[in-house]
Amino acid sequence: MFNKILIANRGEIACRVIRTAQRLGISTVAVYSDADRDALHVTMADEAVHIGAAPSRESYLLGDKVIEAALRTGAQAIHPGYGFLSENADFCNRCKQEKLVFIGPPVGAIEAMGSKSAAKQIMEKAGVPLVPGYHGDDQSPALLKQASDEMGYPVLLKATAGGGGKGMRQVWSADEFDEALAAAKRESLNAFGDDRMLVEKYLTQPRHVEIQVFCDQQGNAVYLFERDCSVQRRHQKVIEEAPAPGMHEALRQQMGEAAIRAAQAIDYEGAGTVEFLLDSDGSFYFMEMNTRLQVEHPVTEMITGQDLVEWQLRVASGEPLPLQQQELRIHGHAFEARVYAEDPDNDFLPVTGTLSFLQPPVNSQHVRVDSGVRQGDEVSVFYDPMIAKLIVWDEDRDRALSRLTRALGEYRISGMTTNLEFLYNLANCQPFRDADLDTGFIDKHHAAIFLDGEERLGQDLPLAALYLVLRQQQSAEQSAGHSRDPSSPWHNTDGWRLNAPSQQDFTLLLHEQAYPLTVEQRRSGAGCGYRITGSDATYCSDARGVLEGNQLRANLDGYQLNATVSEHDGIISLYTANNAISFRLQKPDLGDQDSDQNAGGLSAPMNGTIVTLLVEPGSEVAKGDALLVMEAMKMEHSIRAPADGRVVSFFYNSGDLVDGGSELVEFETNPA
Incomplete structure (x- = not known):
C-alpha cells in the first residue's frame, strides 16, 4: 500500500479521496489554484501545492505542474478523481514515465475508450450490444447529416472524446442539424480539444442504467451491480439510485456480464463504469465506458457496504480485488441527489455567489453528505457549480425515498439560488415515487415537478x-x-x-x-x-x-x-x-426602479466567457436566431434574438470575460 498520494483534483472528490486515505493511514497532498487557496480540500490534506491561476486550463489541467508537485512532495501515486485529467491518456503515460502510479486504468484502456467511435468498434467485436449509429472516421458535415437522414430523426450528436454531457445535442429534424452540429463541435473542442462527432439513433424513452465494474492486475473482474441514472437535465444526471427499480436478477446478470466483457476487451484495471441504454422491452445497448470513478459511486457503496476509493488504492498498489463476484450482495436501496448552484426556473443556468449560510442534514447511517465547500465559500464561474452530493440509504426504495425527501427538507442554503426546491419536488412527485423513469423524465413531468399549476x-x-x-x-x-x-x-x-x-x-x-x-x-x-x-x-x-x-x-x-x-x-x-x-x-415600489434599464440590448445571464459571435454587426435576424455563445461553469449557452430585428453592435469579442447582467448586444427591434 502507498505511504503518500497526491490528489489531482479539487472540491468534493478531493475531500472524498482524502477521507479514505486518512482512514487507511496514507498521507495526502492537495493541489490548488488561486481561487482554491483556502478551499476545504486544501485544509484537509497533509500538504498542498499551488499550481496556477483560477481557470482550470491554467492549473488543474496542467499535467506537468501536477506531476512536478507529486515529485516535489515525494508522493508515490496520483489519484485523478473525476473530470480534469482523469481520462487523459497523455497524463497517465507521463505518470508512468516518472514512475508515479496512476490510480486508474492503464494508458491503453483510456485510449481505447477515449474515442466513443473507436470504443463502439471494440464493443461490437466483444459482443456487447450497440445502438444503431454512425461512428466512422469521415467527419464531413454532409456525411454526418446523411447518416442522420438515413437513420431517421431524432438522432443524438455526441463528441467522440470526453463525457459529462459536453458536446452533445439532440436533433429532432433535418432543419436543426447544421446549428446543432456546429454547437456540439464547438463545445467539444473547447472542453476536450477534439471536435470529432458520432451520430446515434435517439431512443425516445430509454432508461440510463450503468454497471460499476472493477478489475485487478491479476485478471480478476467483478461487477458491483447497477445504478439507474435516468433523471437528467442537459444530459447530466440529477438523481441516481441503486439498485435500478424493476431490475430482475436475470437482466442484472446479463448486463453485468456484458460490462465485464467490455472491460476485459481493453485489459482494464481499477474502477470503471459501463453505461447502457435500457429499453422498455428489456433490450440494452452500450453507450460508453467511463474509465474513472463516477460522481454517483456513493450509491453503490451504500448498497454494497464497500469503499470504492479503498478498492482503487488497493488495486493500484497491486493487491487483488477485496471480494469475488459470489461474495458481493445488494443490501437495501440508495439515492444520490446532486445539489447545484443553479436556477431550475431559468433553464438550469448555473449561478455564482457566496454560501452565506450552509447547514446540511446531519450525517448518520442513513444520510451522507459529500461536499467540498463550507459556509462562507464562494461558488465561482471557474468550476462546476455542484455544492454537494446528498446520499441516503434504507432497507427498501420507499423508505429510502422518504429519507431523501426529509433530508432535502432539512438542507439549508442561502446566498445564491440552488436546485433544492426542484429536487424536493422531483423526489415527491408521483411518477418518481412510482419509478416511472426514463431519460426524458423531467420534460415529461415538468408540471408535476415545477408545480406551477x-x-x-x-x-x-x-x-x-x-x-x-x-x-x-x-x-x-x-x-x-x-x-x-x-x-x-x-x-x-x-x-x-x-x-x-x-x-x-x-x-x-x-x-x-x-x-x-x-x-x-x-x-x-x-x-x-x-x-x-x-x-x-x-x-x-x-x-x-x-x-x-x-x-x-x-x-x-x-x-x-x-x-x-x-x-x-x-x-x-x-x-x-x-x-x-x-x-x-415584495418590497414597496418607491419609484426608483428603472424598468427600461436593458431596453434595446441583451444581457449576460451569468458571469462567463464569450465563446464566439455568430452574426456580423448590422445583420438582420429573426426571433430565436442565435447571436452569440457564452461559456460558464463548463456549459455553453446561446444568446438568441428576442424578436425580429437588427444587431447594431456587440460590446464584447470572443474570449472576453463578462459579468452577469452585462449588456452584450445593442439590438434594434423591427417596427410593428
Missing part, C-alpha cells in the same frame, strides 16, 4: 401567509415579554382598524410572480383564526396554526399539514410532505 396556489399562498402572520405574532410576543409595558397596543399584530375588519395586506413573490393577499383575523370559541383572500378573491381560505421554532402546524379549511421552515436572506422556504415552495415579500 393554479391548483397548487390555493394551498401554497394561504400557507405562506399563515406563516407570516404567525411569525409576526411570535415576534411581537417576544418583544412584549421584554418590554416595560407588555400590554402596550404597539405590540398588537391583529391589524386592528377603526370601524373596519382587522386585516393585513401582503404581496408575496412566488416564482417571481406577485400575489397580493389580505389576511383578516377572526376570533371564535376555538381561538384565533384567519381568513386569507387573494386580491381577486380567486384564493380564499380559513386558516389557523401554531409556529414552534421552524415547525409550522397548519389547518387550511380543515386540511391539516406540517411544514418545516427555512428563512435566510429574505427567502422563505416551506417544506411539506408533498412539495416545497420558496417565496419572499
Whole structure:
C-alpha cells in the first residue's frame, strides 16, 4: 500500500479521496489554484501545492505542474478523481514515465475508450450490444447529416472524446442539424480539444442504467451491480439510485456480464463504469465506458457496504480485488441527489455567489453528505457549480425515498439560488415515487415537478401567509415579554382598524410572480383564526396554526399539514410532505426602479466567457436566431434574438470575460 498520494483534483472528490486515505493511514497532498487557496480540500490534506491561476486550463489541467508537485512532495501515486485529467491518456503515460502510479486504468484502456467511435468498434467485436449509429472516421458535415437522414430523426450528436454531457445535442429534424452540429463541435473542442462527432439513433424513452465494474492486475473482474441514472437535465444526471427499480436478477446478470466483457476487451484495471441504454422491452445497448470513478459511486457503496476509493488504492498498489463476484450482495436501496448552484426556473443556468449560510442534514447511517465547500465559500464561474452530493440509504426504495425527501427538507442554503426546491419536488412527485423513469423524465413531468399549476396556489399562498402572520405574532410576543409595558397596543399584530375588519395586506413573490393577499383575523370559541383572500378573491381560505421554532402546524379549511421552515436572506422556504415552495415579500415600489434599464440590448445571464459571435454587426435576424455563445461553469449557452430585428453592435469579442447582467448586444427591434 502507498505511504503518500497526491490528489489531482479539487472540491468534493478531493475531500472524498482524502477521507479514505486518512482512514487507511496514507498521507495526502492537495493541489490548488488561486481561487482554491483556502478551499476545504486544501485544509484537509497533509500538504498542498499551488499550481496556477483560477481557470482550470491554467492549473488543474496542467499535467506537468501536477506531476512536478507529486515529485516535489515525494508522493508515490496520483489519484485523478473525476473530470480534469482523469481520462487523459497523455497524463497517465507521463505518470508512468516518472514512475508515479496512476490510480486508474492503464494508458491503453483510456485510449481505447477515449474515442466513443473507436470504443463502439471494440464493443461490437466483444459482443456487447450497440445502438444503431454512425461512428466512422469521415467527419464531413454532409456525411454526418446523411447518416442522420438515413437513420431517421431524432438522432443524438455526441463528441467522440470526453463525457459529462459536453458536446452533445439532440436533433429532432433535418432543419436543426447544421446549428446543432456546429454547437456540439464547438463545445467539444473547447472542453476536450477534439471536435470529432458520432451520430446515434435517439431512443425516445430509454432508461440510463450503468454497471460499476472493477478489475485487478491479476485478471480478476467483478461487477458491483447497477445504478439507474435516468433523471437528467442537459444530459447530466440529477438523481441516481441503486439498485435500478424493476431490475430482475436475470437482466442484472446479463448486463453485468456484458460490462465485464467490455472491460476485459481493453485489459482494464481499477474502477470503471459501463453505461447502457435500457429499453422498455428489456433490450440494452452500450453507450460508453467511463474509465474513472463516477460522481454517483456513493450509491453503490451504500448498497454494497464497500469503499470504492479503498478498492482503487488497493488495486493500484497491486493487491487483488477485496471480494469475488459470489461474495458481493445488494443490501437495501440508495439515492444520490446532486445539489447545484443553479436556477431550475431559468433553464438550469448555473449561478455564482457566496454560501452565506450552509447547514446540511446531519450525517448518520442513513444520510451522507459529500461536499467540498463550507459556509462562507464562494461558488465561482471557474468550476462546476455542484455544492454537494446528498446520499441516503434504507432497507427498501420507499423508505429510502422518504429519507431523501426529509433530508432535502432539512438542507439549508442561502446566498445564491440552488436546485433544492426542484429536487424536493422531483423526489415527491408521483411518477418518481412510482419509478416511472426514463431519460426524458423531467420534460415529461415538468408540471408535476415545477408545480406551477393554479391548483397548487390555493394551498401554497394561504400557507405562506399563515406563516407570516404567525411569525409576526411570535415576534411581537417576544418583544412584549421584554418590554416595560407588555400590554402596550404597539405590540398588537391583529391589524386592528377603526370601524373596519382587522386585516393585513401582503404581496408575496412566488416564482417571481406577485400575489397580493389580505389576511383578516377572526376570533371564535376555538381561538384565533384567519381568513386569507387573494386580491381577486380567486384564493380564499380559513386558516389557523401554531409556529414552534421552524415547525409550522397548519389547518387550511380543515386540511391539516406540517411544514418545516427555512428563512435566510429574505427567502422563505416551506417544506411539506408533498412539495416545497420558496417565496419572499415584495418590497414597496418607491419609484426608483428603472424598468427600461436593458431596453434595446441583451444581457449576460451569468458571469462567463464569450465563446464566439455568430452574426456580423448590422445583420438582420429573426426571433430565436442565435447571436452569440457564452461559456460558464463548463456549459455553453446561446444568446438568441428576442424578436425580429437588427444587431447594431456587440460590446464584447470572443474570449472576453463578462459579468452577469452585462449588456452584450445593442439590438434594434423591427417596427410593428
